[in-house]
Amino acid sequence: MRHSVSVPVPVEDQRPPSLLTRRHIDTKMAIGGVFGVIGAHLLVPGAIAGIVAFLAATGIGRTAPHEIKEDRVVEAKFVKLGKPLDPKKIPNRKVPVKTTAPPQGVVVSKNMDPPKVKKPDAGQPPPKAEEDLLARLGDRAQAFAEIAEKKDEEGDPQGIEGGTETQAKAGDLYRGQLVMFFKRGWTIPTTLGDTSKLTTRARVEITPDRHVGPHEIVKPSGEPLFDQSVDDRFNELRSLGTTLPEPPPEVRSQFEGTWTLDVNFIGKKAD
Amino acid sequence: MLKTVLRETMRTYPTLPIRLLALLVSLLSVAPGFAFAQDETLPGRVVIDVDSPERALYRIAVPNLLGAADLAASGGEVLRNDFRLSSLFQVLDPRSFIANPQTEGMGLDKNAWSSVGAQGIVKGQVTQSGSGITVEMRLYELARGDVPVLSKNYRGDSSQLRAFMHDFANEVLRVLTGKAGVFGTHLTFARKVGPGRKDIYVADFDGNKLFRASSGRGNAMLPTFGHTGGVWYSKLTDTGAFITNTKNREKPVIFSKSGMNMGPMLCNGRVYFSSTRDGNSEIYSAALDGSDQRRLTRDPGIDVSPSCGPGGRVAFVSSRHGGPQIFVMNGDGSNQQRVTYRGNHNQTPSFCPDPQNPLIAFTARDGGGFDIVTINLNTGEYKRLTQGQGINQDPAFSPDCRMIAFSSSRGGIFIMSPDGLNQTKVLNGPLTTIRWGR
Numbered sequence: 001m002r003h004s005v006s007v008p009v010p011v012e013d014q015r016p017p018s019l020l021t022r023r024h025i026d027t028k029m030a031i032g033g034v035f036g037v038i039g040a041h042l043l044v045p046g047a048i049a050g051i052v053a054f055l056a057a058t059g060i061g062r063t064a065p066h067e068i069k070e071d072r073v074v075e076a077k078f079v080k081l082g083k084p085l086d087p088k089k090i091p092n093r094k095v096p097v098k099t100t101a102p103p104q105g106v107v108v109s110k111n112m113d114p115p116k117v118k119k120p121d122a123g124q125p126p127p128k129a130e131e132d133l134l135a136r137l138g139d140r141a142q143a144f145a146e147i148a149e150k151k152d153e154e155g156d157p158q159g160i161e162g163g164t165e166t167q168a169k170a171g172d173l174y175r176g177q178l179v180m181f182f183k184r185g186w187t188i189p190t191t192l193g194d195t196s197k198l199t200t201r202a203r204v205e206i207t208p209d210r211h212v213g214p215h216e217i218v219k220p221s222g223e224p225l226f227d228q229s230v231d232d233r234f235n236e237l238r239s240l241g242t243t244l245p246e247p248p249p250e251v252r253s254q255f256e257g258t259w260t261l262d263v264n265f266i267g268k269k270a271d
Numbered sequence: 272m273l274k275t276v277l278r279e280t281m282r283t284y285p286t287l288p289i290r291l292l293a294l295l296v297s298l299l300s301v302a303p304g305f306a307f308a309q310d311e312t313l314p315g316r317v318v319i320d321v322d323s324p325e326r327a328l329y330r331i332a333v334p335n336l337l338g339a340a341d342l343a344a345s346g347g348e349v350l351r352n353d354f355r356l357s358s359l360f361q362v363l364d365p366r367s368f369i370a371n372p373q374t375e376g377m378g379l380d381k382n383a384w385s386s387v388g389a390q391g392i393v394k395g396q397v398t399q400s401g402s403g404i405t406v407e408m409r410l411y412e413l414a415r416g417d418v419p420v421l422s423k424n425y426r427g428d429s430s431q432l433r434a435f436m437h438d439f440a441n442e443v444l445r446v447l448t449g450k451a452g453v454f455g456t457h458l459t460f461a462r463k464v465g466p467g468r469k470d471i472y473v474a475d476f477d478g479n480k481l482f483r484a485s486s487g488r489g490n491a492m493l494p495t496f497g498h499t500g501g502v503w504y505s506k507l508t509d510t511g512a513f514i515t516n517t518k519n520r521e522k523p524v525i526f527s528k529s530g531m532n533m534g535p536m537l538c539n540g541r542v543y544f545s546s547t548r549d550g551n552s553e554i555y556s557a558a559l560d561g562s563d564q565r566r567l568t569r570d571p572g573i574d575v576s577p578s579c580g581p582g583g584r585v586a587f588v589s590s591r592h593g594g595p596q597i598f599v600m601n602g603d604g605s606n607q608q609r610v611t612y613r614g615n616h617n618q619t620p621s622f623c624p625d626p627q628n629p630l631i632a633f634t635a636r637d638g639g640g641f642d643i644v645t646i647n648l649n650t651g652e653y654k655r656l657t658q659g660q661g662i663n664q665d666p667a668f669s670p671d672c673r674m675i676a677f678s679s680s681r682g683g684i685f686i687m688s689p690d691g692l693n694q695t696k697v698l699n700g701p702l703t704t705i706r707w708g709r
Contacts, residue, residue, distance in 0.1 A: 088615075091653050093657065094655075187326065189390060190326050191360075225390070264318065267324065
C-alpha cells in the first residue's frame with residue numbers, strides 16, 4: 001500500500017524560471033534600495049571621514065615623523081703613518097693648530113695663479129666633413145623630434161625635470177662645498193656652555209657674481225651670542241668679498257642670477 | 272526592517288563591501304600625509320646645515336676705569352690680567368679703542384665697540400674721598416643691546432680695590448658662563464731660601480700680595496690650605512718631621528716618636544698625610560687637632576702624596592706595583608684602585624675639585640724630564656699639557672678647575688688652562704709643591 005503526502009505548492013513556483021519574466025519590485029524593496037543607496041554614498045563615507053578625523057585629532061596610529069636624512073660632509077685629513085705609540089708611554093702633547101690660511105683673495109705666493117695651458121689647435125677639418133652635412137642635419141632633425149615627443153619619465157617627483165643621476169651627485173657635491181664655505185671660520189665664544197641644542201636659521205642672498213649679499217636671521221636660537229656668531233660670519237664673508245665656490249656645470253642653471261640660501265647653523269659638536 | 276533593508280542593499284550592490292574597504296584603506300593611507308604635510312620644506316629652496324663650530328676666545332674690552340687716575344689704571348689692569356689668565360677671553364688692546372670715554376661715560380657707544388671687535392665691554396668708575404673709594408662697575412654685551420647685563424657697586428678702602436676688581440671679574444664669569452670665577456683666590460708653595468732651607472709662602476693667584484707664612488726658621492715644606500684659613504705644612508727636624516699649621520705657630524699638631532710625618536692635605540674634615548712611623552711610608556688620617564690617627568694603606572710599597580678629590584675620594588702615589596703610580600681610594604682607605612698605567616714614574620697628583628670634571632693632574636717623568644699630564648678617571652684618557660718646555664711639575668687645580676698652576680724650571684710658578692694652553696708665569700723664583708685654595 002502506497003501512502004503519499006501532498007504539499008500545497010504555489011502556482012508561480014511550479015513554473016520554470018524564465019529570464020524573460022519581469023521581476024516584480026514591491027514597495028519594501030524600493031524603500032530598501034533607496035536607503036541602501038543613501039547609506040552607501042553618504043553615510044558610509046561620512047563614517048569613514050569621521051574615523052579619519054578622529055584618528056588625526058587623537059594621533060592614534062600616527063607614526064613618528066621621519067628624521068631628515070643629513071648629508072654628512074666629512075673632512076678628510078691625511079695623516080702620516082708611523083710607528084704605533086707605545087701604550088705604556090706618556091702621550092705627546094697635542095697643541096691645537098690655529099687656522100693660518102689667509103682670507104680668500106689674498107695673494108700669498110708668486111705662483112698662485114695656475115700655469116696657463118695652451119689649448120691644442122683643432123687642426124684641419126676631418127676629411128669629407130662637408131659631405132656629412134646632410135647626414136648631420138638629419139641627426140639634428142631626429143633630435144628635435146625626440147624632444148617634441150613627450151615621454152614617460154621616472155624618478156623623484158621632487159627632483160629636477162630632466163635631472164639625471166650625475167646631476168644629483170653634482171648637486172650633493174656642491175651642497176657640501178657650500179657647507180664647508182660657511183663652516184670654515186665660524187666660531188662661537190668660549191664662554192658659551194653646551195650649544196648642542198642651539199640652532200640659528202639664517203637666510204642669505206647670493207648675488208649673480210656669487211658674492212654673499214644681505215642676510216637675515218629668520219629663526220634665532222634664543223642665545224644672542226650664538227646668533228651674533230652667525231651674524232659675524234656673514235659680515236666677515238661680505239666684508240672680505242669672498243665668492244662662493246663655482247657650481248658644477250651639471251647644476252649651474254639652478255644657481256644663476258640672484259638666489260636665496262637658507263643656512264641652519266647648528267651648535268652641536270662644537271670644538 | 273533594518274535587516275530587510277541591508278539584505279536588499281546587498282542584493283542591489285553586491286560589491287559594496289569591497290568598495291567600502293578599499294575606500295577606507297585609501298583614506299587611512301593618506302591620513303598621515305595630511306598630518307605631517309606642514310613639516311615638509313618648501314620646494315625650490317636650497318637649505319644646508321652647518322655644524323661643528325670652533326671655539327674662539329670671547330673678545331672682551333676693558334678700558335681703564337673712569338675717575339681717579341692711579342686707581343682707575345690699576346683697577347683696569349687687575350681686570351685685564353684676571354681675564355687673560357682665565358684662558359676664556361681675548362682681552363683687546365686698549366690702544367685700539369676708539370670710543371670717547373669722556374662723552375660715553377658709563378654708557379655704551381655700540382658702534383665704537385663693535386668696530387673694534389668687542390663682544391663684551393667692562394666699564395667702571397672709581398670715586399675717591401680720603402682713603403675711601405666708591406666703585407661702580409658695569410658689564411655690557413653687544414649681542415644683548417646697550418643695557419648692562421651686570422651692574423655692581425663697591426664701597427670701601429682704597430686698598431680693597433684689587434679685591435673689588437677680582438670680585439667683579441668673578442661675577443662677569445658667572446654671568447657669561449653660569450659659573451663664577453676664582454679670581455682673588457690664593458696659592459701656597461715652598462720656596463727654597465738657602466742650602467737645605469725652605470719656607471712656606473702664600474700669594475694671590477696672580478702673584479700679588481706675596482708673604483711668608485712659616486716662621487723663617489728651619490726647613491718647612493709641602494704646604495696646604497686649612498679649612499678655616501691658615502696654612503698646614505711639614506717641618507723637618509733633626510729626628511724626623513712633624514705637621515703643623517700657622518694657627519699653632521709651628522707647634523707640632525701631628526707627630527710621632529720616630530719617622531717622618533709629611534704632606535698634609537685637608538679633606539672630609541680630617542687631615543690626610545703620609546708617615547713612616549711604622550717603618551714604611553703609608554697614608555694616615557687624623558682629626559684636625561691631631562687625635563684619632565688612622566692608618567689607611569697597608570702594603571710593602573711606598574704610599575705618599577695624598578690629595579683630596581670630590582666625593583671624599585683621595586688620590587695618592589704608591590709604588591706597590593713597581594714604579595710610582597697614581598692610585599685613588601675612599602676617604603676611609605677602602606676601594607684602593609690604580610688609575611695610571613702609562614709612564615713608569617707618576618707622582619704629585621692633584622684632583623680637580625669639580626665632580627663633573629673627573630680629572631687628576633700629575634707629574635710624569637718621560638725621558639730625563641718631568642711634565643704635567645692629566646687623566647680623565649671616567650674615560651682613562653691621558654692629556655699631556657707640557658712638553659719640551661723644561662721641567663714642569665707639582666700641578667695644582669684651581670677650585671673651579673679652569674686653571675692649573677705648576678712649577679717650572681723656566682723660573683717660577685705658571686698658570687695654564689686644563690688643555691695646557693696660555694701658560695703664563697705669575698711668580699718668579701725656585702718655588703715648588705703648590706696648592707691652590709680659596
